[in-house]
Structures are given as structure tokens and as C-alpha cells.
Amino acid sequence: MPFCTPEGGARMTSENLGEFLSGDRIETSPYSIYMQHNISCTALCQVELQDADKEKVDNLQKAIRRDYRHNWIIDNLPAASLVPVEGEDATQTYYSQGFPVGEVIDGKYYVNNHVHMVVDYHPMDLEEEPSARVVGFKVEPFSVKHAFQSPAAYWTGAPGDMPPLSTCEKDNFINPVKPTVDPSQKQEVAVGQRIIYTYDVAWKQSDTHWASRWDIYLTMNHAVKNRVHWFSIVNSLLIVLFLTAMIAMILIRNLHRDIMRYNRVPTDEEKAEEREETGWKLVHADVFRPPAKYPMLFCVLVGTGVQLLCMGIVTIAFAAIGFVNPSNRGSLAVSMLLLYVLMGVPAGYSSSVLYKSFKGRQWQQCTLLTALLFPSLCFTIFLSLNLMSQRYHSTQAVPFVEIIKVLALWFCISVPMVFLGAYFGYRKPVEPYPVVTSNIPRQIPDQPWFLWSCFTITVGGILPYGAVFIEMFFILQSLWMGNYYYVFGFLMLVFIILIVTCADIAMVFCYFQLCAEDYHWWWRSFLTTASTGAWVFAYSAIYFSNLQSTMLATYVLYFGYMALLSLGLAALTGCIGFYSCLWFTRKIYASIKVD
Known part of the structure; x- marks a missing residue:
């Protein structure tokens, strides 16, 4: 462009890895x-x-x-x-x-x-x-x-x-x-x-x-009043209170009644009537049966979600305390990257413990997939988008040397960390389930339409998305409009509300599913809350109109990076839903007597 340049041409100043990943390119001026x-x-x-x-x-x-x-x-x-x-x-x-x-x-x-x-x-x-x-x-x-x-x-x-x-x-x-x-x-x-x-x-x-x-x-008073963030918090809290009240009125009351009925000694008249029981107790011999489809992939996705969840919690906590701030350029990107590779330990541990409980034998393959599957997908998409950025001479293009650094962090730190966590996970004795699984699977009756998997998975992500969509607007403003995002205290509150909301909605759907005598809850519990990522991606498609761009490269880069963000959020919320349901099923089946 016809601008002035310094004598000898513009020179790039020294930058850290985070600045390259964030798209910051600082050059000298005349x-x-x-x-x-x-x-x-x-x-x-x-x-x-x-x-x-x-x-x-x-x-x-x-x-x-x-x-x-x-x-x-x-x-x-x-x-x-x-x-x-x-x-x-x-x-x-x-x-x-x-x-x-x-x-x-x-x-x-x-x-x-x-x-x-x-x-x-x-x-x-x-x-x-x-x-x-x-x-x-x-x-x-x-x-x-x-x-x-x-x-x-x-x-x-x-x-x-x-x-x-x-x-x-x-x-x-x-x-x-x-x-x-x-x-x-x-x-x-x-x-x-x-x-x-x-x-x-x-x-x-x-x-x-x-x-x-x-x-x-x-100071964002010119564009975003603090009361808008507080409105987001109050809106999210109302959703949590609504779900908690539903659990209190439906789950706790019904569970107490069910447990009392299941544990009560039947009278002679009731025995003579041979009254057939209904409800979630009937599937006690199948409820902890491993997933029939892709059990290893399920363990890998849960481990990936744990890795992202731990990274998110620590990153937001550090940012809220003040360790990460905009004045230190690239610090947020570097912190997230380093924490992600270090959190390979809980990822490997959680996936190995779960895979061992499924009595899986290919533990090396499970651990390797936990270390490589999600990062490989992200790296492939990132590399494709980076090639397009280089073609258009964008500042978002990451140099080849910096890509080598990312690969070194991945293979030299992240992968060994996953194997280290898996080592301790496979050495840990399997925690027994409260009920014994039968050898013959029980036939599942026809389900009502509101318990079909496509319906519950689609609806399950609405409330978690509703808890974060206002704050999501500000995050997208920061990512794509160049605004500074600094209200990490609000973000921490919203993140906590997201975790509670995912846990609540997953347990509610899991209870209704078990009451309908459908014991295939493993994948359903994960996907029900993982659909939050799909709702966020749909919202990002609506938000794209704010960019007012008609270039094909902008479309590809925007939706490519938003797809990565949505996939990560799906894995994160999915693992929350699964572990809350695992805790829930253990508790309710440990409280009943089984003949």
C-alpha cells in the first residue's frame, strides 16, 4: 500500500509463540x-x-x-x-x-x-x-x-x-x-x-x-456496561435454579419413593398378586454394561474432554487472578497451549480408568488415541487454514518455525504426559459397580418420542448454551473484532454455571431414560450436553453477519476456527454430562437392594 516505510524497510520485532498464534505482528515504523x-x-x-x-x-x-x-x-x-x-x-x-x-x-x-x-x-x-x-x-x-x-x-x-x-x-x-x-x-x-x-x-x-x-x-463502559455482564450472570443463575428445582421436585422425590418401594419387603398378598415392577430398578443388571458401540472411542473423547476442562478451569482462574492480561501480549495463547499439554496427565488417567472398567484389552491403542486423535484433528484443520492465510499474506499466518515449536510441545510433552497419566490409571484397581452386570442383555422396550436420542441430544444443549450465549458474544467480539476481553471474573462465574447446568440437564435426562428401561446411557449422557458445541457453532453462523465480509477466505477461516472451538466445547461439556451421570447412577443403584 502507498504508505511510508522506515529506512531499510520494516523489520519484525522479536515475538513469542503466543503472539504468532494470536496473529500479532509488530513491525518497526518510520x-x-x-x-x-x-x-x-x-x-x-x-x-x-x-x-x-x-x-x-x-x-x-x-x-x-x-x-x-x-x-x-x-x-x-x-x-x-x-x-x-x-x-x-x-x-x-x-x-x-x-x-x-x-x-x-x-x-x-x-x-x-x-x-x-x-x-x-x-x-x-x-x-x-x-x-x-x-x-x-x-x-x-x-x-x-x-x-x-x-x-x-x-x-x-x-x-x-x-x-x-x-x-x-x-x-x-x-x-x-x-x-x-x-x-x-x-x-x-x-x-x-x-x-x-x-x-x-x-x-x-x-x-x-x-x-x-x-x-x-x-474500561468498556462506552460499549458494554457491566450491568450487561451481570444480566448474563443473573440469566444463567435463573437457568441453574430452574434445573435445580426440577431435580429437587422430580428426581429427589421420585427417587425417594422408588427406593422406599424397591427396598420394602413385600407382603403375602403382594407376592400372591405377583405385581410386576416397572422403572429404573429393572435395568440394574444392564445399567453398567459397557457401550455396545465404539467403547474405546468413548473413552478417548471423555479423556479429551477432561483435558480441555482442566485447561479451561486453570486458565480462567489464572486470568481472573491477573496472571494473564492484555499488556503481556500472547500470554493467554501461550498459557492455554502449555496448560493443554500439561493436562495430558488427567486425560490419560481418566480414559485409562474408564477403559479398564470396560475390560478393554487394547490399552496402548486407547492411550495413543487419547494423545493424538483430537490434537491431530485440530492440527490438520489449523494447517489447512494457515496455508490459506499465507496465500493471502495475512498476519494470522503462523511461520513454519513456530509450527515446529507447536509440534515439539505436542510430541515431546503432551504425548508423554498422556502416557504418564495412563500408567497410573491402569495401575489403579477397578472400582466395582454397586450392581452385577448379567451375561445376557435385556431387551429395551419402545421409547416415547420425547426420549428418542435425536430429540434429547438436540434439546439437551439448549439450556447450557443459554447460560453462556451472552458472554459468548463478548468472546467473539474479542476474537474477531480486535476488542480486549478482560472480564475473566465474570467468565469464571459463567463457566461454573455452565458446569452445573450441564450436570443438571444430563442427570435429568438420564433418570427419565432409565425409567423408560433404556440402559444405553453412556453415549447419550455424553452427547446430550456435547450438543452445546453445536448450538454455539449455530450462533457463530448468525454472528458472522457482523463481520460484513464477502471474501471466500474470510468464510473459510471464520467457520474453520469456530468449528475447532465448537468441537473443543462439545468434548468439554460432554465429559461433564457423562461424569455427572456416572456419579448419579452409582448413587441410585447403590441405595437399593437387589435380589
Whole structure:
């Protein structure tokens, strides 16, 4: 694009793995800024848009049309620009990350070629020498069609040889360029135009301390009131209370009545009537029969869900405490990656214990699939999307060296951790079930339509999704709109509510299924809550309209990464549903007497 570049070309600064995975690419710029040194109307460069530059002009116009923004950093602090917003009472202003490349007026494109930078600093009292710290960085962009004071003047492009400009006051750095609404005074982007880039830097002393310099970026009152997050929490709590009340009224009361009836000694008259029992007790000899279909795959998926669940809990806890924050770029991605590979221990342990309880013999294959199946799927999709990102020269494209680092973490840490957990899992004695499984499977009667697997699995994910969908909007805003997400305290509460909701809904459906004498609850308990991932993916398809993109690459990248996110969430919520049902069935069948 026709922008200024530093001498010798832009250089990439050193970045960590998390920054590459997050799509952050920090490059050097041609701007020269010195501590507490004010400059005004400083020329940076000029760009002549010739006929040969038609492609550059088209690219810049496309960037302006798609509302692209410049994202600058000074002392690890991103640039912020003031944006007016129509409020309930009056127009308010708030800070937005970066500033727009330009604007479109009456079908013509205008580039912001002048920037007025205000750098806030906080003085430090040191005995050795006076010093200061940068605590704020604001940018006000303008589009100015610069003109020289002398019509015959010509600038060769050398920084020190620029003739005086009539459109920029050299000695006034407070308001060097007055905003104009006249398009004729703005710099148009078209072939034959000459663009002169200028800038000012004004240093301003501030009372803001170093520890709170990120507050303006993390204060979201302009866009998201805290009451919206609280509304999300209250909405989720109401769902949990509703489910808990249902369990209290239906499950506990019915279970107490069933257990009393099953454990009561029948009278002679009742024996003579030979009254046939109905309900969940009849399947006691089959309820703990291993899944008939794909028992190893079931164990692998449960282990994957445990790995993701442990990673999510620890990551959100660290973020809520403050160990992970936006000022440390890439820290969230690195934390999630490292925690995922370390949580291979509980993944291998849980899958091995479950597979051993199924009396499986191919324990090496089960452990290997636990270590490779889900990561292989994620890596294949990621590699395909990364190749597309490289084709379009996107900053989301991860370099080959960084991909090798991810593979090293996977094979050198994650896989051994899974085998380590499986080693302890297979050494652990199998915990006996409260009832004995018969050799001959019981025939399952016809089920009512509301207990069909397709219906319960589809409906089962609605309430867990309803508990998180409001917070999901903010997470998608952070992922795809470049906003900062920092309310991890709210996220922790929502995550806890999600866990409770999944457990409640899984136990409710499991109870009704057993009452209908259907003992195939293993896969059903997992898939009932795993459908939350499908609902989240459906919501992401609706949210995609906010991106306002028509490029095929955007469609593929967006839905590809959202598919990965939804699959991970499905495995996570599925393992919650399964373990809650396993605990539930153990408890109820341990409380009855079986002949």
C-alpha cells in the first residue's frame, strides 16, 4: 500500500509463540519520537500515485472501504482514538483501539495522511536523574490535502528539504491541523494524486500511574456496561435454579419413593398378586454394561474432554487472578497451549480408568488415541487454514518455525504426559459397580418420542448454551473484532454455571431414560450436553453477519476456527454430562437392594 516505510524497510520485532498464534505482528515504523520532545508538522514522506501504482491505489481504497484501522504501539501501549457515540442523553466519546485508515465521502476515498499524537507521561522521582514513563498514547487522524506555500515549490522527498506547507503550522503542535468537513480540502486516494504524510507529537504530563495505564483500554463502559455482564450472570443463575428445582421436585422425590418401594419387603398378598415392577430398578443388571458401540472411542473423547476442562478451569482462574492480561501480549495463547499439554496427565488417567472398567484389552491403542486423535484433528484443520492465510499474506499466518515449536510441545510433552497419566490409571484397581452386570442383555422396550436420542441430544444443549450465549458474544467480539476481553471474573462465574447446568440437564435426562428401561446411557449422557458445541457453532453462523465480509477466505477461516472451538466445547461439556451421570447412577443403584 502507498504508505511510508522506515529506512531499510520494516523489520519484525522479536515475538513469542503466543503472539504468532494470536496473529500479532509488530513491525518497526518510520516515525521518530523522543521522550518529552514536542514536534509539529513534521514531514514523513510523499507518495506519487502513478498509473503503475493502480494496484496499490485499489488496495488502499479497499482497506478504507472495509474500515481497516492502523494499530500502533509505543512502549507496548497501543494507540487509542476518540470515537463519538450517541448516548441516551447526549453524544459521548470513548477510546477505541487504533484509528481508521481513511473514510469514504460521496463515493470518493480519502486517506488520513496526518496524525496528531498525544503521549501522556508520568514523571518519576529518581535521585540519579529525572525520568518518566509513558502512560497514555492517543492519536487523532486527519485527511489533509497538503499544499506548499509557494506554488512552484517541489519536494524531492528528503526529510530536511521540504518546503514550507500552507496547510500545516510549523510552530503549533497543540492543534496543527483544523478538522474540515469540506472534501476538497481532504487528501483523495486516486491515480495522479500526491500524498504527503505528516505528523505531530505532543507530550502531556499525566497523573496516571504505570500500573493503571491500561485502564482506558479495559474500561468498556462506552460499549458494554457491566450491568450487561451481570444480566448474563443473573440469566444463567435463573437457568441453574430452574434445573435445580426440577431435580429437587422430580428426581429427589421420585427417587425417594422408588427406593422406599424397591427396598420394602413385600407382603403375602403382594407376592400372591405377583405385581410386576416397572422403572429404573429393572435395568440394574444392564445399567453398567459397557457401550455396545465404539467403547474405546468413548473413552478417548471423555479423556479429551477432561483435558480441555482442566485447561479451561486453570486458565480462567489464572486470568481472573491477573496472571494473564492484555499488556503481556500472547500470554493467554501461550498459557492455554502449555496448560493443554500439561493436562495430558488427567486425560490419560481418566480414559485409562474408564477403559479398564470396560475390560478393554487394547490399552496402548486407547492411550495413543487419547494423545493424538483430537490434537491431530485440530492440527490438520489449523494447517489447512494457515496455508490459506499465507496465500493471502495475512498476519494470522503462523511461520513454519513456530509450527515446529507447536509440534515439539505436542510430541515431546503432551504425548508423554498422556502416557504418564495412563500408567497410573491402569495401575489403579477397578472400582466395582454397586450392581452385577448379567451375561445376557435385556431387551429395551419402545421409547416415547420425547426420549428418542435425536430429540434429547438436540434439546439437551439448549439450556447450557443459554447460560453462556451472552458472554459468548463478548468472546467473539474479542476474537474477531480486535476488542480486549478482560472480564475473566465474570467468565469464571459463567463457566461454573455452565458446569452445573450441564450436570443438571444430563442427570435429568438420564433418570427419565432409565425409567423408560433404556440402559444405553453412556453415549447419550455424553452427547446430550456435547450438543452445546453445536448450538454455539449455530450462533457463530448468525454472528458472522457482523463481520460484513464477502471474501471466500474470510468464510473459510471464520467457520474453520469456530468449528475447532465448537468441537473443543462439545468434548468439554460432554465429559461433564457423562461424569455427572456416572456419579448419579452409582448413587441410585447403590441405595437399593437387589435380589
